[in-house]
Amino acid sequence: MGNEISLDETRPVWLILLPEEEEWRRLMFAPFCGLPFLTRQMRIAANAGASDILIVSQSGQDVELELVRKHRLSPPFDFASPQESQRRIAHKVSVTSLPSRVVVQHAAYISEASDLRELIDRACPADLKSSVNETGNEHGAIRLCRNDEVHDVISEIYAHQKLEKTKAYANNLASVGYVHDRTSLAETEHKLWEKCRKSTDGIVSAYINRSLSLPISRLLVSTFVSPNQVTVIAFLLGIAGVLFIASLEYWMTLAGAIFLKLGSIVDGVDGELARMRVQSSVVGEWLDTISDDAVSLMFVIALGYRSIVNGSELGLYLSVLTAIGMTLVSAIYYKNLSDVGRGDILIFGWFDDRDPKMNHGFLSRAQFWGGRLFRRDLLIALILVLAVFDAIELSLLIVAPATVLTLLAQLRGLPQHKAAP
Secondary structure: OOOOOOOOOOOOEEEEEOOOOHHHHHHOOOEEOOEEHHHHHHHHHHHOOOOEEEEEOOOOHHHHHHHHHHOOOOOOOEEEOHHHHHHHHHHHHHHHOOOOOEEEEEOOEEEOHHHHHHHHOOOOOOOOOOOEEOOOOOOOOEEEEOHHHHHHHHHHHHHHHHHHOOOOOOOOOOEEEEOOOHHHHHHHHHHHHHOOOOOOOOHHHHHHHHHHHHHHHHHHOOOOOOHHHHHHHHHHHHHHHHHHHOOOOHHHHHHHHHHHHHHHHHHHHHHHHHHHHOOOOHHHHHHHHHHHHHHHHHHHHHHHHHHHHHOOHHHHHHHHHHHHHHHHHHHHHHHHHHHHOOOOHHHHOOOOOOOHHHOOOHHHHHHHHHHHHOOHHHHHHHHHHHHHOOOHHHHHHHHHHHHHHHHHHHHHOOOOOOOOO
């Protein structure tokens, strides 16, 4: 390959060190979360902010041919020996005069992109004096260093790995798992699946929806189905549910509520696939947010239509006011999301009691717990229960206050947003 790498002041060059043992070499290409193991590692590096990815091996050009021809790795990467990697980085620094940061990662360690970004943000080019790692000890499997330290850091990691061949320098911050055999590979993948259960999940999502969506995601993770395609499927299920609910027939209404519930379950699959395959994107966030909001708004409109047919003025007024409130809520969300370049409303920490704004004063705590209780997953579950008892119009008495609470909370100011996915 031999292409010169690029550098900038904020994005590090990423070196992934391949283990030399033959058993580990085979694991590098084993199926993992729907992808070849090494492909996922490169996606993690790219998602964590890598400007370039170098695959480093002491075995020479044979490994390069194996990577490209036999295993057909598709993400952009380049190949280098330990000596060549430092030379090429140093050459680019001399040409561009840019300070450089280099992340050196042993390929056998699985990490989350968000944790790796936290590690990288600990030091900037101006104040990076020597190599650092997330454990603070002498040896680390994920190291952040200057360009002139690359060869020494690579040698150190390889030497320590050969001496220990254990979890002696397992990571505290960035590591999800350490892969050294088929059993540890399966255990690490199981940990990643379990991490799909979010602390911000509502009660119904945590105890019901995730238990159903995760098995679906496990079936789809190795297929061609993309997260955005799943989002569209969830949206179509929601639209079908709304159309059925607009009918006055009991069984049609019940079927509509069931479709809404199915859409709510499938709505969790897109995020799970994106996390496991490292396919998160701002476009996907916007698609998920807008489709959820559209279904919610159309549901309220359907209830308004039922109120007109049934001659219920109160139901009509509540529907109109709720629809207006939802539109205002979405407009405020979209403006703030656009300002920070994101598309997921959960970045504002509405349901995170660790957020400072969620811990001061009665109103803040009421806002937090109100947000917990009026989550979309719980509202849809209540809609299904009301549909069973042929009282779906009563759901307006829940949706309307929830909309008002959300609007008032927005007017008080949004909590601090979280980092990129």
